[in-house]
Amino acid sequence: MKEFVVTPWEVKGKVDYEKLVRNFGIELLDERILAQLKKHTGELHYFLERKIFFAHKYFDLILKEFEKGNKFYLYTGRAPAGPVHLGHLVPWIFAKWLQDKFNSILIFQIPDEEKFFFKDDLSLEDTKKWAYENILDIIAIGFDPKKTKIFLDTEYAGHLYKYACMVAKKVTLSTTKALFGFKDSNNLGEIFYTCMQSVPAFLPTIWEKKPTNCLIPCAVDQDVHFRLTRDIAPKLGFPKPATILCKFLPSLTQGGKMSTSVENTAIFTTDTPEKVRTKIIKYAFSGGRKTVKEHRKKGGIPEIDVSYQYLTFFLEDTKKLKQIYEDYKSGKMLTGELKEITIEVLNKFLQEHQKRRERAKEKIEEFMLRD
Amino acid sequence: MKEFVVTPWEVKGKVDYEKLVRNFGIELLDERILAQLKKHTGELHYFLERKIFFAHKYFDLILKEFEKGNKFYLYTGRAPAGPVHLGHLVPWIFAKWLQDKFNSILIFQIPDEEKFFFKDDLSLEDTKKWAYENILDIIAIGFDPKKTKIFLDTEYAGHLYKYACMVAKKVTLSTTKALFGFKDSNNLGEIFYTCMQSVPAFLPTIWEKKPTNCLIPCAVDQDVHFRLTRDIAPKLGFPKPATILCKFLPSLTQGGKMSTSVENTAIFTTDTPEKVRTKIIKYAFSGGRKTVKEHRKKGGIPEIDVSYQYLTFFLEDTKKLKQIYEDYKSGKMLTGELKEITIEVLNKFLQEHQKRRERAKEKIEEFMLRD
Numbered sequence: 001m002k003e004f005v006v007t008p009w010e011v012k013g014k015v016d017y018e019k020l021v022r023n024f025g026i027e028l029l030d031e032r033i034l035a036q037l038k039k040h041t042g043e044l045h046y047f048l049e050r051k052i053f054f055a056h057k058y059f060d061l062i063l064k065e066f067e068k069g070n071k072f073y074l075y076t077g078r079a080p081a082g083p084v085h086l087g088h089l090v091p092w093i094f095a096k097w098l099q100d101k102f103n104s105i106l107i108f109q110i111p112d113e114e115k116f117f118f119k120d121d122l123s124l125e126d127t128k129k130w131a132y133e134n135i136l137d138i139i140a141i142g143f144d145p146k147k148t149k150i151f152l153d154t155e156y157a158g159h160l161y162k163y164a165c166m167v168a169k170k171v172t173l174s175t176t177k178a179l180f181g182f183k184d185s186n187n188l189g190e191i192f193y194t195c196m197q198s199v200p201a202f203l204p205t206i207w208e209k210k211p212t213n214c215l216i217p218c219a220v221d222q223d224v225h226f227r228l229t230r231d232i233a234p235k236l237g238f239p240k241p242a243t244i245l246c247k248f249l250p251s252l253t254q255g256g257k258m259s260t261s262v263e264n265t266a267i268f269t270t271d272t273p274e275k276v277r278t279k280i281i282k283y284a285f286s287g288g289r290k291t292v293k294e295h296r297k298k299g300g301i302p303e304i305d306v307s308y309q310y311l312t313f314f315l316e317d318t319k320k321l322k323q324i325y326e327d328y329k330s331g332k333m334l335t336g337e338l339k340e341i342t343i344e345v346l347n348k349f350l351q352e353h354q355k356r357r358e359r360a361k362e363k364i365e366e367f368m369l370r371d
Numbered sequence: 372m373k374e375f376v377v378t379p380w381e382v383k384g385k386v387d388y389e390k391l392v393r394n395f396g397i398e399l400l401d402e403r404i405l406a407q408l409k410k411h412t413g414e415l416h417y418f419l420e421r422k423i424f425f426a427h428k429y430f431d432l433i434l435k436e437f438e439k440g441n442k443f444y445l446y447t448g449r450a451p452a453g454p455v456h457l458g459h460l461v462p463w464i465f466a467k468w469l470q471d472k473f474n475s476i477l478i479f480q481i482p483d484e485e486k487f488f489f490k491d492d493l494s495l496e497d498t499k500k501w502a503y504e505n506i507l508d509i510i511a512i513g514f515d516p517k518k519t520k521i522f523l524d525t526e527y528a529g530h531l532y533k534y535a536c537m538v539a540k541k542v543t544l545s546t547t548k549a550l551f552g553f554k555d556s557n558n559l560g561e562i563f564y565t566c567m568q569s570v571p572a573f574l575p576t577i578w579e580k581k582p583t584n585c586l587i588p589c590a591v592d593q594d595v596h597f598r599l600t601r602d603i604a605p606k607l608g609f610p611k612p613a614t615i616l617c618k619f620l621p622s623l624t625q626g627g628k629m630s631t632s633v634e635n636t637a638i639f640t641t642d643t644p645e646k647v648r649t650k651i652i653k654y655a656f657s658g659g660r661k662t663v664k665e666h667r668k669k670g671g672i673p674e675i676d677v678s679y680q681y682l683t684f685f686l687e688d689t690k691k692l693k694q695i696y697e698d699y700k701s702g703k704m705l706t707g708e709l710k711e712i713t714i715e716v717l718n719k720f721l722q723e724h725q726k727r728r729e730r731a732k733e734k735i736e737e738f739m740l741r742d
Contacts, residue, residue: 113536124533154536158529158742162495165484165525168560173544176559188547189539192563371529371742 006221007181009118011248011257017054017220024223026055026245036063041101047094047246050312055220057230058242062215066102072213073204074098074106075241077197077222080130081115081122084137085266086346087219087249087258089353090313092141094246095217099143104215106143107200108150108367110135114197117189124154132364137269139360139367140353151369153196158371163202164195170232171195179224198229201241214241219248219257250309254285269357273347280307280343287328288335299331300338307335307342315345377592378552380489382619382628388425388591395594397426397616407434412472418465418617421683426591428601429613433586437473443584444575445469445477446612448568451501452486452493455508456637457717458590458620458629460724461684463512465617466588470514475586477514478571479521479738481506485568488560495525503735508640510731510738511724522740524567529742534573535566541603542566550595569600572612585612590619590628621680625656640728644718651678651714658699659706670702671709678706678713686716 004013006020021028029048033056038044040063047053062072076095078088099106112127131152138150153160173191176182182191204212216226223243230240248257251265258266264283267276287305289295302308302325315321324341327333375384377391392399400419404427409415411434418424433443447466449459470477483498502523509521524531544562547553553562575583587597594614601611619628622636629637635654638647658676660666673679673696686692695712698704 113533116536117540124536154533156529157532158527161528161532162484162525165487165495165560168563169488169558171559172556173553173559173562174555177555182544184545184548185543187540188542188544188563188566189536191544192539192559192566195559 008221021055026057029054029056033060045097053244053246055245059244062213062242065213072215074104075200075214075216076218077109078134079111079114080127080134082260083268084134085258085268090246091217096141096143106148107203109200110152112152112154114193136357136360139363140356145366148367149369150367155370160199163199166236167195167198167232170235194225194228197225201229202238205238211239213239216241216243220245249313250306252283254306269353276346277343280339286335296331300328302328307339310342314349379592392426397428400425400427404431416468424615424617426616430615433584433613436584443586445475446571446585446587447589448480449505450482450485451498451505453631454639455505456629456639461617462588467512467514477519478574480571481523483523483525485564488564507728507731510734511727516737519738520740521738526741531570534570537607538566538569538603541606565596565599568596572600573609576609582610584610587612587614591616620684621677623654625677640724647717648714651710657706667702671699673699678710681713685720
């Protein structure tokens with residue numbers, strides 16, 4: 001068994017998601033809960049069918065409460081430190097689906113201080129610049145401006161800081177060291193930051209002036225923050241937030257997750273079709289065999305093929321995906337062909353995204369909360 | 372040698388101020404610097420003559436810069452958790468004197484989260500209530516509303532948080548543990564708070580958009596926060612703040628400092644004349660002898676007599692104070708007489724203060740900064 005690491009700041013090695021479920025104290029999204037969800041949504045997003053969103057905590061309670069007439073808010077976020085890549089979009093696409101299906105208000109936190117604390121060479125001006133770049137990608141997802149509130153921590157601190165203090169009083173240094181692995185060499189910002197990430201989970205109750213549920217769609221590495229939030233919530237009189245958690249979009253070169261900080265491992269939302277082509281052709285780790293002859297005979301391994309993984313995230317047509325899987329596995333489809341399909345799917349997706357991203361420039365103010 | 376403790380949260384035992392000067396790396400206010408100050412002020416406040424304000428860091432540089440035409444801001448604060456007592460007023464009275472003499476803008480921070488972090492039974496509603504009570508005492512000191520900016524941390528966090536983050540990034544947990552004695556059992560608020568206390572020292576430069584000096588008149592226990600601020604300042608491109616530091620007004624029962632949290636050790640600004648009388652008569656630790664006969668023979672000990680100490684803080688007339696010292700020391704003046712004088716001086720002071728405090732209720736908005 002290879003070792004792997006999953007923290008909000010680092011994903012390393014081949015992630016064993018079953019082990020994560022055990023270690024994080026979360027639950028798998030099983031058939032029972034998916035059936036319960038489908039009662040309300042009529043259909044299941046392919047992220048659910050394909051187990052891309054694979055785990056949760058208290059999502060069953062959110063649905064139970066919803067059935068009693070108690071609505072819930074959605075909350076997700078983006079720590080800006082560079083351009084948005086395809087991996088970032090996954091929870092946002094799913095959040096939009098949930099917003100549409102449940103008519104939910106979405107709180108979108110942009111913690112522009114988080115990466116600033118963790119990266120020496122990053123200034124708050126840098127992260128703010130990236131925040132407003134990233135907001136274009138967020139708006140491009142198609143969220144309802146009347147039901148979506150986006151804010152930067154440093155611009156909305158007048159509202160957030162007070163509640164972060166309430167969280168901070170309830171968390172000891174020991175707890176945060178145990179949860180996040182902090183050492184005495186960490187800075188005070190790194191240590192305090194989790195308090196700010198807890199606050200939006202309480203805003204539904206604060207805004208509605210009555211206990212109001214919050215569901216957080218995010219990648220599984222973020223769950224640790226919300227484990228802390230769930231510990232604190234009852235002490236402050238807030239409902240515990242629920243999470244619904246997705247796997248990581250693999251990096252081009254496989255292993256860990258797609259990451260902005262490692263060159264040539266990510267496809268950015270602003271990449272040109274040519275750039276996407278080059279990245280897939282040159283870098284996308286292949287599950288194919290060494291020679292065409294061997295490939296035809298033994299077949300490819302879609303499970304480790306990055307192009308194929310990308311199709312599971314971005315090719316909506318499940319029948320077509322199945323056909324590709326079988327053709328690649330049988331050896332009928334070569335890696336070159338699989339890559340061409342992936343390039344086409346991603347570029348089609350990005351072409352639409354980039355159009356909406358361009359139009360988003362006029363819409364920013366409709367979405368923003370500021371002090 | 373008795374042990375003593377001086378931290379921002381605890382003052383215990385008989386304070387050895389000379390030892391503090393060595394331990395804190397601060398300087399005594401010597402004749403040279405007082406003469407330099409007098410060149411600009413024409414006179415010395417009796418707090419300086421009597422060594423109540425006794426130490427400083429970089430005050431000499433502040434004066435040097437002032438002589439070059441570079442003005443400075445003043446900054447002080449009050450962490451609200453209860454009523455204001457006479458001890459709290461000492462740095463404020465001195466800050467007003469400095470404001471008048473140097474025509475300085477005063478930044479007055481009310482960190483309404485600080486005591487909240489340190490006291491289990493205190494809510495942010497409690498500290499906010501006390502904040503606005505305490506602001507009446509601050510305004511009653513007579514600060515110029517055009518040159519005095521008061522804010523609560525939770526109400527002004529929209530402006531402060533960003534800069535607190537810049538400080539936080541530069542301070543490791545190790546540093547803050549060494550400076551403040553924090554343990555892993557401390558909460559995240561206690562640990563982060565010092566970052567918020569640093570920020571007002573940088574506001575002069577931020578507001579003026581050029582390097583602008585800051586002088587902090589405060590009690591000596593606060594210097595540790597500003598030692599941290601001075602370490603950080605150059606890394607963020609801000610001038611190091613200077614401090615000018617006072618001794619503690621003793622508690623009625625002597626030892627440590629006047630404290631709100633210990634019953635019958637403090638005289639509050641809202642105490643009635645009768646209450647002041649009772650407290651001084653019943654509780655003020657006396658430097659007198661056991662019998663009148665012995666007192667007449669050996670004389671009293673003004674150095675340990677709390678009533679006499681209060682006169683050094685609140686009786687402006689230095690000639691009269693000297694006479695009282697001599698009469699008490701020689702045995703000519705009995706403790707009862709000394710206490711009567713003290714009661715009269717304090718009640719006269721409080722009568723005026725309470726009138727101004729009442730009028731302050733109409734003036735709050737002239738002073739406040741909010742997001």
